[in-house]
Amino acid sequence: MFACISLLPFVSYGQVDIELKNPSFEGYPTQGTFISPNLPTPLPKGWYDCGRIYFPEETPPDVHPNNYWENTVMPSDGETYLGLVVRNNETWESVSQRLNTPLKKDQCYTFSIDLARSNNYWSRSKDGTDNVSNYSTPAVLRVWGGTGFCNTDQLLTESIPVTNSDWKSYTFEIEVNSNYRFITFEAFYKTPILEPYIGHILLDNISTFKAYNCNEEPILAAATTPTTPEKKAPPHKRAKKKEPKKIEKETPIVTEVDSKKSLPKKKIMEELDRKSMKKGQKITMKNLYFAADSDSIEINSYYVLDELFDFLKDNSDIRIEIGGHTNGVKGITHDYCDNLSNKRAQQVANYLVRKGIEETRLEYKGYGKRQPLASNKTKSGRKKNQRVEIKILSLG
Secondary structure, three states: OHHHHHOOHHHHOOOOOEOOOOOOOOOOOEOOOEEEOOEEOOOOOOOEEOHHHHOOOOOOOEEEOOOHHHOOOOOOOOOOEEEEEEOOOOOEOEEEEEEEEEEOOOOEEEEEEEEEOOOOOEEEOOOOOOOEEEOOEEOEEEEEEEOOOOOOOEEEEEOOOOOOOOOEEEEEEEEOOOOEEEEEEEEEOOOOOOOOOOEEEEEEOOOOEEEEOOOOOOOOOOOOOOOOOOOOOOHHHOOOOOOOOOOOOOOOOOOOOOOHHHOOOOOOOOOOOHHHOOOOOEEEOOOOOEOOOOOOEOHHHHHHHHHHHHHHHHOOOEEEEEEEEOOOOOOOOHHHHHHHHHHHHHHHHHHHHHHOOOHHHEEEEEOOOOOOOOOOOOHHHHHHHOEEEEEEEEEO
8 A cells, every 4th residue: 555655646756736625724713712721622624723732821723704803804715714813922823734745845836825914803912911902913924844743844935014904815936945744824923023012814715836847937826816915036046145244434424413412411331431441341232222123223322322432432442342132032043133133233333433433443243142141031131132232352
């Protein structure tokens, strides 16, 4: 019997399309809950709740429609559809299934899925209170390939944040780097982000995964009038990420707080004292703010930046390293944290160079989430960990 199966063409040869079981999540509308402590409400046939593995204390996904959470969106296809949430306690929902035909290594596929977001999705927040909050913040869809239920061996694709309140068909193109028998659909936070929030996405009508040669243009998966919110090139044609640019001298920045008169009377960083300073000393930059999940410096940060500039200008023999640090929210990769912290440190260095500090006196580096000062389990701890430090490299 096993020998016969191994000789079937779809296992060994050719480009084979893949159909999912119950791709429109047909079943009974159910509000995700626990019938008993160890028995959650069932998902539509063919699907497995990954929360049972990763977040067993959280309730399973909801099957709509039935006005749950004041969500009145009707199905895109069939009678029911699925809702997945992200929570502000660093948990999220995902579902998985075993494929009859595996995704094949070095094979490319295209598929589509209908996604939406309801304007109303009211439920209890996970901030330690009993407050009812609207889980309406846009989330993204992640699709994973794996070797077991809910395994996240390869991130096959990720959507842009789903903001549309009516159904839209999102089309994706993926390239598989190993053989995967399991596939997982996951709601996740809009990244880059370092603070979890409450939000959701609605899923329906997953098309067949159409196989195509990675060196050729794909034949779009059959679906209801595909609408691609963000068109991307096939994976093999996408440009490689560029390395961060070297610090370059530019015309000095002029802002409304550049003048001495605009600086606050009280010193922000008392540690900027030459008399008590030592080589290797680290000083956290207070009142330094960036736009959320960005390296863009906010305008009210120029007070402390100018204070650092004045100190370096008055002490021309001092060399420093500017170190960026992020917090360690679960699910955010080291690569992302390293990149963001490096860019933020670079922006501080760029500012000082543009103001007139010699580039040879500055170094910058992103340490990501590798050097926490406090626990990442609390908001205050995460705030403390997300920082920019200066380190004294030499004095004279």
